[in-house]
Amino acid sequence: MILRGRKVVGGTAEGEALVSRDPVSFYGGVDPDTGVITEPGHVLCGKCVMGKVFVFPTGKGSTVGSYVIYRMKKQGTAPAAIVNVETEAILATGCVISSIPLVDKLDGDPLKTLKTGMMLRVDGDHGIVEVI
Numbered sequence: 001m002i003l004r005g006r007k008v009v010g011g012t013a014e015g016e017a018l019v020s021r022d023p024v025s026f027y028g029g030v031d032p033d034t035g036v037i038t039e040p041g042h043v044l045c046g047k048c049v050m051g052k053v054f055v056f057p058t059g060k061g062s063t064v065g066s067y068v069i070y071r072m073k074k075q076g077t078a079p080a081a082i083v084n085v086e087t088e089a090i091l092a093t094g095c096v097i098s099s100i101p102l103v104d105k106l107d108g109d110p111l112k113t114l115k116t117g118m119m120l121r122v123d124g125d126h127g128i129v130e131v132i
Helices: 063-074 089-098
Strands: 002-004 006-009 012-019 052-055 081-084 101-105 117-124 128-131
Touching: 006 089, 063 089, 081 089, 081 117, 089 101
Parallel strands: 012 052, 052 081, 081 101
Antiparallel strands: 002 128, 006 101, 012 117, 117 128
């Protein structure tokens, strides 16, 4: 299965999907030292994003979230790639400065089509998400 969308940040990555119906704040909602989601009440609270293709609707929260993503990349706790329904500026900036492939506005709803545990290949250069 191949989904086509919009390139936000180029690059390629492969990894296991981690899918959330909840938006994510990287500032205060994810522990940058471990990559574990810590936001109370979040559907993925306690799950780790490290090395995953993290699929979620959109980001939320403080502009500091961009720098948290950068810190995670430097520490090796960041997602391998991110797929959004629609990306917002804070998340896009974090992925740009961290060189994390980011794709959104797919031709199929990723929250309905992609499931946690699927192996995905993200081609940010062409806006493609492929189940492998």
